[in-house]
Amino acid sequence: MANDYYKSEVSMSRFLMCGFALVLLYPTAIDLYLVGLPQIAADLAATESQLHMAFSIYLSGMAMTMFFVGRLADRFGRKPVAIMGASIFAIASWFGGAAQTSEAFLQMRFFQGVGAGCCYVVAFAILRDTLDDQKRAKVLSMLNGITCMIPVLAPVFGHLIMLKFPWPVLFMAMAGMGALVLLISTFILKETLARSNPFSSSVSTTSESLFDRFFISRVVFTSMGVTAILTYVNTSPMIFMEVLGFTRGEYSTAMALLAVVGMLTSFSAPVALAYFRQSTLLFGSQILTMASALIILAAHLNGESSTLYMMGFALVSMGFSMGFGVAMSQALGPFSRKAGLASSVLGIAQICCSALYIWLMAWLGVSAIYMLLIALTTATVIGMTLILLTSNQPHSELNEEITCAS
Structure with a gap:
């Protein structure tokens, strides 16, 4: 044994x-x-x-x-x-x-x-x-933390x-x-598609549809999250160096510190999952994102306060890092035979949604600060709505957990 x-x-x-x-x-x-x-x-x-x-x-x-x-x-x-x-x-x-x-x-x-x-x-x-499901949520949160180190x-x-x-x-x-x-x-990599894993038998009897309501909700949720974080990355040079007057070196230092905040939050998420439900972490991530929007707006209205901006940006990183890994895990949960296709749909939606939003805001001439505020607010409103409407796991995930327990 x-x-x-x-x-x-x-x-x-x-x-x-x-x-x-x-x-x-x-x-x-x-x-x-x-x-x-x-x-x-x-x-x-x-x-x-x-x-x-x-x-x-x-x-x-x-x-x-x-x-x-x-x-x-x-x-x-x-x-x-x-x-x-x-x-x-x-x-x-x-x-x-x-x-x-x-x-x-x-x-x-x-x-x-x-x-x-x-x-x-x-x-x-x-x-x-x-x-x-539970291990996957923890691993994807850690993976998000490692990814935060790359920038x-x-x-x-x-x-x-x-x-x-x-x-x-x-x-x-x-x-x-x-x-x-x-x-x-x-x-080193062994083929996982052909191997007999304990998560396929319980799911194989269920239709794996890309039009499943729960899957679509998590596609939208993660796409809005990626749009918010990429808008933050895209607008941060203008806000730091043009609005706040940071030098290139000061900007790099600030972004490095903010990336560390996101990394630490991602590595803390697996620990939090041992004590809180996944839906609780998702809802908490949206509260942090909304708080970030409010603080950034206060910074903008309060004479461009660099301290408030740093606090708001830190909450952006924390909100994304807390919820993204969990939401990605839930999105992939209903799929065993079509996991690759589901991953493709998630990736396409996240890239296209963020690219379209940033292009549209630039075409409309929206300032960097309001581009970020709109992204954060929209992501929060949609995210909280989706959590409330689809708070329960799909049947395939419940079956999977029963299979793991047995």
């Missing part, structure tokens, strides 16, 4: 390591190269504003890939899709560093998004295959690289990370 338990723990650690590695490609490719933008623009005879399109193009590659990669993962397995995604990411990163024109550079950014999108979808499908650590590593090397080495580093994930996917 002890030997079986040990093997089970080792196997679980293997899947968690693989899932974390697959997810981290996505944020690393966003944040690592940013410190090199001026040099990239100079070498490729492009403006920095043109190269800022690389962010949108990267997300476009992810979104377009998610339209079909979930079905591939459900049909052919998680492992081959992970291998394919890591390979594409590594190759695109290598050729991105070797690009001689801005057009070639942007094309490689698109294919980086394709590779990262494959790995992102597979990571969540693997966690759905191998973890029950802090990646620019630091990028800066250290560029102290000694030219900007292409940033992309060589991304290629190396892709190659490492490829090795992990090839030699």
